Amino acid sequence: MLNFTIRQLGAELAARRVSSVEVAQYFLARANTLGKTLNAFITLDEEKTLARARAADAMLARAGKDGNEAGPLTGVPIAHKDIFCAKGWRTTCGSQMLDNFIAPYDAHVIERFDAAGMVPLGKTNMDEFAMGSSNETSFYGPVRNPWNTETVPGGSSGGSAAAVAARIAPAATGTDTGGSIRQPAALSGVCGLKPTYGVCSRYGMIAFASSLDQAGPFARSAEDLALLLNAMAGFDARDSTSLERAPEDYARDLDKSIAGLRIGLPKEFFADAGGVAPDVARAVEAAIAEFRRLGATVVEVSLPNMHLSVPVYYVLAPAEASSNLSRFDGVRYGYRAPEYSDLLDMYKKTRAQGFGAEVRRRILIGTYVLSHGYYDAYYLQAQKLRRLIANDFIEAFKQCDVILGPTSPTTAFRIGEKSADPVQMYLSDIYTIAVNLAGLPGMSIPCGFDGRGLPVGLQIIGDYFAESRMLNAAHQYQQATDWHTRVPPEVKA
């Protein structure tokens, strides 16, 4: 069961060769042992998980009778990033501020997976309020990378990535504001996809930077990502930015040949100044060579404003965060400071104690760039540069179908290595942030290892709504290579 893909697991369940309860118990046992070692979960609730598994078994037993239907995901466990509100589950967002918060309702994404019959395995660890690239800002401590437990799994969806890499969960959810699905997927050696902005509803997903936040799946293959996205995507009136589009089957193009696929290689991704580690560059170049063997053609493109994406992001995301996080004031839910003198003092102490250092820092940045006299120089300038960055992609996609490059300039770094210097940490998202600013879909798949045996991620960026084409390219690559099937040496059955 350890290495079953979601499709295989779904088939075993549908054929009744294994029950959903047995599958859930198998993965819960791993979550309780290996999951604890890696600190991948914030909350496990066996009773809730098994209740849902029993319901899935009932659904599978009735399948085909009286018009009852089970889907390809029915009975398959999925771990949810602790940013998604799930009714009755503690939902902390990795913060002391929400340590005692029991969500009173379900996020749309949770509703969708529930409706598909998936079994929630638990809530995964994450950087506090999704602000981080290493999972070290979590109130619940860092997550460890299954490939080397002295290194980070990436962030902010670090627990989800580590759980899938360590075969603790066959699937997981994540969110990606500046790379928080793709970067941990790369550093943990799994597949992760951030859809086009607006494809998945943000309802019930605790907000960080609303114009950038997007939910997406983690799995071990592109094919599994397609199945998960089929369940996850869809219009939801409760998110004002949810897109009203006809449902699509994201698996429809998986088996198509990629002969003639035009791959764009942004020269800025491969320039020496980009600071790509040599092992990462080598693995990415080998992957591009594989795509050419499969019949794809390569064209150089340019994203001349890409170097501005990190500064632009660190104006816009904190600005939106400072507004979104103003709701955490100790009045209606969450943490309240034990001692205070008056209302203002209650707000200030609650927020000083309830938020960790990185979240406080970003709220301060955001407050400053929105404050009187600085708005034009920072916030407005950043919005204008965002336009230029997005336009670069529009130009590039006139010449190519997908863009390939590294997901992250390095492989997993040591726990503590970058935590003292925020700027160094921010720069580790150099290749992912521009995609969020433009609102494009992006994904990361494993494409090799560095000299220390740590995984390297290949980033595939598509034009708006080109998810099925990206998944097609990734799936064809995965038919010809086996990087995505490698298991961390420490992870045993």
Added chain:
Amino acid sequence: MAFSPDDVARIAHLARIEIEPCDSERTLAQLTGIFGLIEQMQAVDTRGVEPMAHARDVTLRLREDAVTEPDQRAAFQAIAPQVEAGLYLVPKVIE
């Protein structure tokens, strides 16, 4: 961008976050470093560029002005720090 301790105090007040005096200097140094990165933006001439607020140009939907949510006050207040008679309690603001 040179921040002063007064700037940090002003921003922290606006953000409603208390900063201990011992943390002020470290916060100042970190913000200065981050704004060193952000200042790269100022080198670009963006005259005539339309600001981009959102990834997709979408028009906000309208809906009927009708009640769509049931009353969940009890459920929501069950997780509040302090409530009484259906009200959220905060320190007295009017003498």
